[in-house]
Amino acid sequence: MKDKSFLHNDEFYQLPTTKLLEILENGLLLERGRALFILARLSGENKKLIPIVVKQISDSKNRTAITIGTVSISCLGIAGLLEADTHDTREIVKVLLETWTEPDRSNIIDFLKLQHILVA
Numbered sequence: 001m002k003d004k005s006f007l008h009n010d011e012f013y014q015l016p017t018t019k020l021l022e023i024l025e026n027g028l029l030l031e032r033g034r035a036l037f038i039l040a041r042l043s044g045e046n047k048k049l050i051p052i053v054v055k056q057i058s059d060s061k062n063r064t065a066i067t068i069g070t071v072s073i074s075c076l077g078i079a080g081l082l083e084a085d086t087h088d089t090r091e092i093v094k095v096l097l098e099t100w101t102e103p104d105r106s107n108i109i110d111f112l113k114l115q116h117i118l119v120a
Helices: 017-026 029-042 047-058 073-084 087-099 104-114
Strands: 066-068
Touching: 017 029, 017 047, 029 047, 029 066, 029 073, 047 073, 047 087, 066 073, 073 087, 073 104, 087 104
Parallel strands: none
Antiparallel strands: none
8 A cells, every 4th residue: 555645644544444334325425435535545455345445436326426526436436446556456446447438537537647646
């Protein structure tokens, strides 16, 4: 997992997985995005989280739930997978991005590049 994160000093890093999952299901919009981001980052070390994270990223309610600008909850999940920085999480991101249509795919790629999570 990358040492630096674009969501650094976030108190969600201190929460147990069960609490993050609860927030993801029942939290406010930005809380849900932060929870998915952290769960996705943790999935690099805890492979059991990968199917949960992928399901949440693929869920249309998260793909259309815009947090700020063009950044959806799913976008934050993808950012977390890339920050987990394992072979598995990078491959999952490739597959997920192939399923996204324009302009959503371009928007997520632009966001990831802007945050220095994805290098051109």
